[in-house]
Amino acid sequence: MKDFITIKKTKKNIEFSIDLNVYELDSIKKTCFVFTDNYHAFIKKRGKKTVLVQMMLKENCKAKEIAGEFYDELLSNDLRKQVIKNNKNVREIILSRALYSAIDFGDKGKKKKKAKIDNDDPLGIMTPWEEKYEKK
Amino acid sequence: MKKNKNNSLKKIAKNKVSDFRYKKIGRKYLLTNLYGAYIFLTEKEFNIFLEGALSEKDTIYWELQRLGFIKDNIDFENIIEKCRVKNKSLNQGPSLHIMVVTLRCNHNCVYCHASAQNANKSEYDMSKNTAKKSIDLIFDGPSKNIAIEFQGGEPMLNWEIIQYTVEYSKKKAKKNDINLELRLISNLSLMTDEKLKYCYDNEIGISTSLDGPEFLHNKNRTLTRGNSHKKTVEWFKKATKLYKVSRDEVENFLPGAILTVSKESLKYPKEIVDEYISHGINTIFIRHLNPYGFAENAKEKIYYTADDYIKFYLKALDYIIELNKKGIEMKEMMASFMLMKILLNEDPNYLELRSPCGAGIGQIAYNYNGDVYTCDEGRLLSEMGDDSFKIGNVFENKYEDLVDNDVVKSVCSASCLDAIPHCSDCVFNPYCGVCPIYNYSVQGNLFGQMPSNDRCKINMAIFEHLFKRMEDEEVKAIFYNWVISDYSV
Numbered sequence: 269m270k271d272f273i274t275i276k277k278t279k280k281n282i283e284f285s286i287d288l289n290v291y292e293l294d295s296i297k298k299t300c301f302v303f304t305d306n307y308h309a310f311i312k313k314r315g316k317k318t319v320l321v322q323m324m325l326k327e328n329c330k331a332k333e334i335a336g337e338f339y340d341e342l343l344s345n346d347l348r349k350q351v352i353k354n355n356k357n358v359r360e361i362i363l364s365r366a367l368y369s370a371i372d373f374g375d376k377g378k379k380k381k382k383a384k385i386d387n388d389d390p391l392g393i394m395t396p397w398e399e400k401y402e403k404k
Numbered sequence: 405m406k407k408n409k410n411n412s413l414k415k416i417a418k419n420k421v422s423d424f425r426y427k428k429i430g431r432k433y434l435l436t437n438l439y440g441a442y443i444f445l446t447e448k449e450f451n452i453f454l455e456g457a458l459s460e461k462d463t464i465y466w467e468l469q470r471l472g473f474i475k476d477n478i479d480f481e482n483i484i485e486k487c488r489v490k491n492k493s494l495n496q497g498p499s500l501h502i503m504v505v506t507l508r509c510n511h512n513c514v515y516c517h518a519s520a521q522n523a524n525k526s527e528y529d530m531s532k533n534t535a536k537k538s539i540d541l542i543f544d545g546p547s548k549n550i551a552i553e554f555q556g557g558e559p560m561l562n563w564e565i566i567q568y569t570v571e572y573s574k575k576k577a578k579k580n581d582i583n584l585e586l587r588l589i590s591n592l593s594l595m596t597d598e599k600l601k602y603c604y605d606n607e608i609g610i611s612t613s614l615d616g617p618e619f620l621h622n623k624n625r626t627l628t629r630g631n632s633h634k635k636t637v638e639w640f641k642k643a644t645k646l647y648k649v650s651r652d653e654v655e656n657f658l659p660g661a662i663l664t665v666s667k668e669s670l671k672y673p674k675e676i677v678d679e680y681i682s683h684g685i686n687t688i689f690i691r692h693l694n695p696y697g698f699a700e701n702a703k704e705k706i707y708y709t710a711d712d713y714i715k716f717y718l719k720a721l722d723y724i725i726e727l728n729k730k731g732i733e734m735k736e737m738m739a740s741f742m743l744m745k746i747l748l749n750e751d752p753n754y755l756e757l758r759s760p761c762g763a764g765i766g767q768i769a770y771n772y773n774g775d776v777y778t779c780d781e782g783r784l785l786s787e788m789g790d791d792s793f794k795i796g797n798v799f800e801n802k803y804e805d806l807v808d809n810d811v812v813k814s815v816c817s818a819s820c821l822d823a824i825p826h827c828s829d830c831v832f833n834p835y836c837g838v839c840p841i842y843n844y845s846v847q848g849n850l851f852g853q854m855p856s857n858d859r860c861k862i863n864m865a866i867f868e869h870l871f872k873r874m875e876d877e878e879v880k881a882i883f884y885n886w887v888i889s890d891y892s893v
Contacts, residue, residue, distance in 0.1 A: 301825055305855040340428070347454075348425065348829045350416050355423035359438060362480070366487030367494070 417456020544803035689737035764812030826854035
C-alpha cells in the first residue's frame with residue numbers, strides 16, 4: 269500500500285501522495301469530491317507519476333479519521349471507472365433501445381406526432397415505411 | 405487501516421463483468437445495475453465475480469447471470485424491457501397538475517411553505533376564468549392519464565371553483581377519453597356532510613395532514629378558531645367510512661394522511677405512529693421539512709439537521725416494521741415508494757424519486773392568478789419573491805410554450821442523476837432522484853453539491869437501511885406486502 273499512496277497528517281489537514289500509475293486522475297478527483305462536505309480539496313501534480321492531494325478541514329467542521337475511507341473511495345471510483353469503460357457500448361445500446369421503445373404511440377400521442385411531422389416534413393419522408401404502405 | 409483485498413483492479417474480467425455500481429454495507433457488498441436489479445455478495449464472492457472466475461456450479465453465478473451482472477448468455481431483450489419500464493414516464497407528458505385554487509388559509513402552521521393569506525382576503529382566490537384556462541391547458545397535453553390536485557392555502561375556502569373545475573374537467577376527460585383522477589389536499593376543517601358526499605360522488609380522492617397526537621398536531625398546525633386535530637380526525641374518519649363503500653367500476657382510493665415533521669415531532673416517533681393506528685389509518689407518509697418558505701427566525705425553532713431527521717425516521721420505520729411482525733398492518737409511504745422501485749422495478753409516480761425529476765415533464769403547478777410553474781416547489785418559491793421557476797401564464801401561453809420553456813429544460817438536465825457528480829456512481833442511482841429547486845434554494849445551484857446535500861444524505865440513509873433490513877427474510881416479506889398491496893399509488 270505504502271508504495272503507491274503515502275499520507276501525511278496534521279490536526280486539521282491530511283495529505284495523500286498518490287501514484288498515477290495505479291489510480292487515474294479522474295478517480296482521484298471524484299474521491300476528493302466525496303469529502304467536500306467537511307474538507308476543501310487541493311490537487312497538485314508532482315512530476316509525471318505522482319499527484320499530491322491536500323484535504324483541509326473546513327471551518328466549523330470536526331476532524332475525522334478519513335484516511336481509510338479515502339482509500340476505499342479511491343478504489344471504488346477506480347473500479348467504477350473501469351466497469352463503465354468496459355461496458356460503455358453495451359450500456360449505450362441498451363439505453364437507446366429502451367428509451368426509443370418507451371415512446372408511447374397511443375392515439376393521443378399519435379395525433380400530436382403526426383401533426384408535427386406534417387409541418388416539418390411535408391413530403392412525408394419521416395413517415396415509417398409500414399405506416400405508408402399499410403394505408404394503401 | 406485494514407488492507408483491502410480487492411485491490412487487484414487490473415484483473416477485472418472485461419468479458420464477464422457487466423455494468424454495475426456498488427457499496428460496502430456491513431460485511432457485504434451491495435451491487436445494483438442500470439435496470440434496477442440488486443444483489444448482496446460476500447467479499448469473497450465479490451472478488452471472484454470481478455475476476456470472472458465464478459463457476460457455473462456456483463448458485464451465485466446463475467443469480468448474477470439472471471440479474472444481468474454477468475455477461476454470459478445475457479438476456480438483452482429482458483434487460484431492454486426493464487429499462488423501458490423504468491423510463492416509460494419520459495414520453496407521457498405531465499400527468500400531475502397542481503391547481504392552487506386559493507392562497508387563503510384558516511390555519512397558521514409553524515412550518516407553512518405556502519405563504520398562506522388571511523382567510524378573508526378573497527383577492528387570493530382563483531377565478532372561474534383562470535380555472536377554465538388552466539383546465540384547457542391541462543387537456544392540451546399528450547398524457548392519457550391526468551391527475552388534478554386541489555391545493556392552497558386551504559382549497560376548500562374556494563369550494564365554488566373546485567366544483568366548477570371538477571365538472572369542467574370531467575366533461576373534457578369524457579370527450580377526450582382521458583383517465584382523470586381528482587384529489588383534494590385539505591386540512592378538512594371546512595368539510596361538511598354535503599361536501600364530503602360531493603367528493604365521494606365525484607370520485608375525488610382526499611388527502612390531509614395529521615401531525616400526530618393532539619398536543620403535537622395542534623402545536624404544529626394552529627387553527628384560527630377551534631381545534632385542528634379534532635376536526636381533522638373527525639372528518640378523516642367520516643371520509644374513510646364513506647369511501648369504504650364500494651361502487652361499481654370505481655376503484656376506491658381511501659383518504660390518506662401526510663405527516664410533516666417539525667423539530668418538536670422528532671421527540672415522538674412511536675407516539676405519532678400510534679396516533680395513526682388509533683384512528684385506523686394504516687399508511688403514514690413521513691416527510692422531511694422543506695427548509696424554505698418560512699422566516700429565518702421560525703427556521704431556528706422548527707428546523708433540524710439531516711442527522712436528527714434520519715434518526716427519527718429510522719426509529720419510526722423500525723417501529724412500523726415491528727408492528728407488522730406482530731400482525732398490525734401499517735406501512736410508511738416514502739419507504740414504499742423506494743421499495744416499489746427496488747422490488748418491482750415500477751415507477752410509483754413519486755416525482756421526486758425520478759431521474760430526471762418530474763418538474764415540467766411530469767408535473768405542472770397553476771397558481772391562483774394564472775401563473776404557471778414547473779412544479780409546486782417552484783410555485784412555493786415564487787411566494788417568497790423568487791419567480792425563477794415560472795414557465796408562463798394560462799392567459800398568455802400554450803401548452804407547447806410551457807413544456808418547451810428553457811426553465812423546464814434546465815431543471816430537467818439538472819436532475820438527470822447520470823450527469824450529477826456523486827449520483828452518477830452511487831449504488832442507489834437506479835432508485836433515487838433529486839430536486840433541483842431544493843438544491844437551488846439551499847445550495848444556490850440547480851445541480852447541487854451532493855456530499856453536503858441534506859436530501860442526498862437522507863435518501864442514502866433510508867435506502868441503506870431498507871437494504872440492510874431486507875437481509876432479514878421476514879422483513880423482506882413485509883416490504884413485498886407493502887408494495888404489492890398498493891401497486892398504483
